[in-house]
Amino acid sequence: MRKSRTYSLVLVTGEGIFLTDKGEMKSHSHMSAQGEGQHTVALDEGISLLQPCVCATQGALLATAHAKDYPSGEIHFSHTASCLHSKKVVGCFNSEDFVQLYFSMRGKSAFRIGSSLRAFAHFDSHQHNLLFFSGVQAQQEIKPDAQVEMMTVYVPTSFLLHYLPDTGTAFSKLRENILAGKAAKLSKANLPITPHIMAVLHNLLNCDYTGYRKRMFVEAKVLELLMLQFEQSEQDGDSTATARLKETDVEKMLHARDLILQNMECPCSLIDLAHMVGTNEYYLKKHFKQVFGTTVFGYLNTYRMEQARKMLLEGDNKIGDIAGALGFKYAAHFTAAFKKHFGYLPQKIKS
Numbered sequence: 001m002r003k004s005r006t007y008s009l010v011l012v013t014g015e016g017i018f019l020t021d022k023g024e025m026k027s028h029s030h031m032s033a034q035g036e037g038q039h040t041v042a043l044d045e046g047i048s049l050l051q052p053c054v055c056a057t058q059g060a061l062l063a064t065a066h067a068k069d070y071p072s073g074e075i076h077f078s079h080t081a082s083c084l085h086s087k088k089v090v091g092c093f094n095s096e097d098f099v100q101l102y103f104s105m106r107g108k109s110a111f112r113i114g115s116s117l118r119a120f121a122h123f124d125s126h127q128h129n130l131l132f133f134s135g136v137q138a139q140q141e142i143k144p145d146a147q148v149e150m151m152t153v154y155v156p157t158s159f160l161l162h163y164l165p166d167t168g169t170a171f172s173k174l175r176e177n178i179l180a181g182k183a184a185k186l187s188k189a190n191l192p193i194t195p196h197i198m199a200v201l202h203n204l205l206n207c208d209y210t211g212y213r214k215r216m217f218v219e220a221k222v223l224e225l226l227m228l229q230f231e232q233s234e235q236d237g238d239s240t241a242t243a244r245l246k247e248t249d250v251e252k253m254l255h256a257r258d259l260i261l262q263n264m265e266c267p268c269s270l271i272d273l274a275h276m277v278g279t280n281e282y283y284l285k286k287h288f289k290q291v292f293g294t295t296v297f298g299y300l301n302t303y304r305m306e307q308a309r310k311m312l313l314e315g316d317n318k319i320g321d322i323a324g325a326l327g328f329k330y331a332a333h334f335t336a337a338f339k340k341h342f343g344y345l346p347q348k349i350k351s
Contacts, residue, residue: 075222077153079205084144092138096181098154101225103128103193103201107148113138113183121185124247125254126193126291130186130229132157132178151201155222163226170233191232192293195302200224202310232293245290252277253291256284260300264327270296305341308334312349319346 084107092111093100104123111121113136120138121131142148157178165171170186177184200221209217256277260267268276273296274284288296304326311322323334338346 075153075155075159075218077151077204079149079151081149083146084142084148086144088142088144090140090142092133092140093152093154094133094136094138096134097157099157099160099178100131100133101128101153101155101222101229102131103151103153103197104190105149105151105193105198107142107145107150109140109142109150111138111140120183121190123190124250126257127190128193128197128229129190130160130174130226132174132184134178134181134183136183138183151205153204153222153225155226159222160226163223165230168234171230186229187233191229192291194228194232194293195299195306197225197228198303199306199310200228245287249279249283249287250291252279253284253287256288256296257292257299260296261303264300264304265325267300267327301337301341305338308338308346309342309349312346322346 102123104125104127106125108125109123110119111123111131112118113120113133121129123129161175161178164175174184174186204218204221207214207217207221256273259273259276270281270284274281277284279287285296288299292299294302308322308326311317311325312319319335320331323331326334328334328337335346
């Protein structure tokens with residue numbers, strides 16, 4: 001008999017989603033409703049993609065979860081996208097056996113621990129961090145927004161500690177708190193979500209492998225995410241500055257990012273982009289790097305390259321068509337940029 005754990009996604013009007021590990025054992029994957037707005041999902045040892053659980057209430061969150069059993073524990077992750085018309089409170093999955101890699105793509109939220117009124121962590125759009133709640137009850141308050149999107153990767157504590165660097169004050173402090181069972185986070189200030197991180201999250205959500213291949217793929221991508229988080233936390237000067245930016249300045253940079261991606265085929269100049277979001281070129285360059293951890297051109301180039309690789313892998317697109325779709329006038333320029341970024345020619349993927 002194959003073993004699985006059961007997770008409940010409970011959607012309550014005005015309260016939100018509660019994700020709890022009920023520890024039930026089932027022989028196969030299934031989904032069953034347990035009262036209005038509540039769904040229980042059992043997961044096989046094989047990786048399962050759970051169908052969205054939808055609550056019939058206004059502004060309900062749509063949740064998609066993935067899970068996988070590992071010898072050292074379980075790596076599982078959840079992705080939520082929604083339009084919220086009112087504040088939602090989410091009961092967090094809290095266990096001393098797991099740490100959480102939390103990614104706030106869109107929207108604002110705050111985590112609170114126990115009965116404390118003071119937030120343990122605040123998140124704005126395009127920020128991430130590594131959180132550890134131990135066994136303490138924790139809640140996430142999500143502010144209403146037309147676009148709310150978040151993803152959480154739940155990693156076994158033993159898995160994290162195995163790869164956590166031995167050097168560095170932040171890493172030592174995180175290890176110390178985890179072993180002592182104290183709530184902790186990797187970085188004091190949240191870190192920016194880069195195009196590289198977005199690409200890894202997309203890969204996790206759209207993995208087509210099954211069985212042991214999927215297990216290996218998920219573990220490799222989680223390791224990549226941890227590496228990127230560790231790397232950023234060692235260079236968190238810009239993220240600390242981001243925490244000091246005005247909310248309006250952050251919103252301008254998010255708008256600038258959207259405009260960049262919407263106009264890849266014909267990018268506008270930095271001066272025009274600055275005017276479009278209500279700032280000047282100097283502050284555009286300064287604030288953009290603080291929010292996203294890279295320059296405007298660096299962000300666009302990385303996004304283009306990640307999209308190019310995706311298009312090469314997933315479809316039967318011609319290199320010239322991909323180059324044009326991503327804003328390159330000549331295929332040769334695209335090929336050179338691709339090789340500089342990845343170290344090999346795009347034809348390697350096509351072949």
